[in-house]
Amino acid sequence: MTLHQINQLSYANHIEPLWQQSLKQGDAVLLIEEAILRLTQPHLTSMTPLEEKHICLYYLQRDAEGYGVQPSLGKALSDTEWVELAFSASSHISW
Amino acid sequence: MQHTLLVTGSPYQSKACHSALCFARAALKAQPDSIKGVFFYEDAVLIGNDLAQPPRDEINLKQAWQTLASEFNLPLYLCIAAAVRRGVINESESKRYELNHHSLSHGFQLEGLGTLVELMNSTQKIIQFR
Numbered sequence: 001m002t003l004h005q006i007n008q009l010s011y012a013n014h015i016e017p018l019w020q021q022s023l024k025q026g027d028a029v030l031l032i033e034e035a036i037l038r039l040t041q042p043h044l045t046s047m048t049p050l051e052e053k054h055i056c057l058y059y060l061q062r063d064a065e066g067y068g069v070q071p072s073l074g075k076a077l078s079d080t081e082w083v084e085l086a087f088s089a090s091s092h093i094s095w
Numbered sequence: 096m097q098h099t100l101l102v103t104g105s106p107y108q109s110k111a112c113h114s115a116l117c118f119a120r121a122a123l124k125a126q127p128d129s130i131k132g133v134f135f136y137e138d139a140v141l142i143g144n145d146l147a148q149p150p151r152d153e154i155n156l157k158q159a160w161q162t163l164a165s166e167f168n169l170p171l172y173l174c175i176a177a178a179v180r181r182g183v184i185n186e187s188e189s190k191r192y193e194l195n196h197h198s199l200s201h202g203f204q205l206e207g208l209g210t211l212v213e214l215m216n217s218t219q220k221i222i223q224f225r
Contacts, residue, residue, distance in 0.1 A: 007114070007225060033110045062117065079121035086118070086222055087098065087129070094223040 001026050003089035007033040009041075011095065019095045023055055028085065031059040031074065039064075039071035058085065097131040098122070099214040101223040105138035111224040112142050112156050116163065118222070123167045131218050132170040133160075134211045135203075139224075140178040143171070143203035161202040175205040 004027060010016060023029070029050065031038055036059055050057055057074035060082060064071060077085065086092055100119060104111025115133065122129045135142055142157055149155050164171050179188055182198060185205050189197035199205065215221055 005223075007110070032114055079117050080125060083118060083122045083125060083129075087096070087122070087219075089220075092220055092222050094225050 001028055001089050002091045002093060003027070003086055004029045005086075005092065005094045006031050006035040006038070007094070009034045009037045015095065019093075020049065022093075023049065023053055025053045026055070027053070028056045028058060028089065030077070030082070030085065031057070032063055034067070036060070036063045036067050036069050036071070039073055040069055058082075096129070096219040097217075098129060099131055099211075099218045099221040100133040101211070101221050102133060102135045102139040102142075103137045103223065104225045106142045106156055108138065109225065112139060112160075113154070115224040116156065116159055118224075119169070120163055123163065123169065127167055130167075130169060132172060132210075132214050134172045134174070134206075134214060135177075136174045136211070137177055138181075140173040140181055140183055143173045143178065143200050144181075144183050144198055145200040146198050157200055161200065164202045171203045172206040172210050173199070173203050174211075175207055178205055 002024065004019060004023065006029060039059060058077050059071055059074045061076040061078055064076065100115055102111050102115045106112040119130055119133065142160060160171060163169060173183060184194065184197050185199040186197045188205065
């Protein structure tokens with residue numbers, strides 16, 4: 001499983017499709033920092049490809065609280081759970 | 096298994112140094128030897144500037160990294176080329192450039208990219224914070 005760490009609300013035009021198209025079945029996506037705001041604008045994080053490819057969506061609880069967001073999508077992670085997820089991934093990509 | 100943290104985001108323009116700190120703290124509390132070293136590169140080297148003083152009502156990221164490093168004997172490396180060009184200079188570099196001052200905070204050390212390569216080759220994977 002590759003963990004894709006996303007930390008921006010939106011990336012440059014050439015990066016945004018790149019990271020989404022690089023997702024493979026069984027990968028995981030973690031939203032941190034201002035990327036949490038993607039969960040308030042679902043069109044920026046298209047959920048259809050994630051569901052089709054069985055990709056788990058996570059976000060940091062600490063960052064969600066920091067931005068005052070209560071996401072209805074994804075699974076909240078504590079810092080401890082974040083570490084466990086990152087260490088268990090076979091590879092880690094920070095976009 | 097040990098891991099390497101690579102931090103490239105500026106402490107002033109991004110949350111990279113803070114996110115990496117939270118990650119490192121949680122990792123080391125769970126497994127004290129889980130992180131072999133932290134390599135700061137590009138603008139992230141500004142974290143090691145001893146002369147920078149954050150406002151008193153804000154988190155002192157530099158101090159937080161120093162405390163964590165001291166508690167867990169965690170090496171904090173700054174890319175020497177990136178640091179020197181940004182005025183983060185240790186005593187020996189200060190002498191080499193014939194300067195009167197040095198500005199590297201304790202707990203941090205200047206290293207070349209060879210150190211990053213060694214970390215990459217000797218740990219399971221590298222986790223980057225941009």
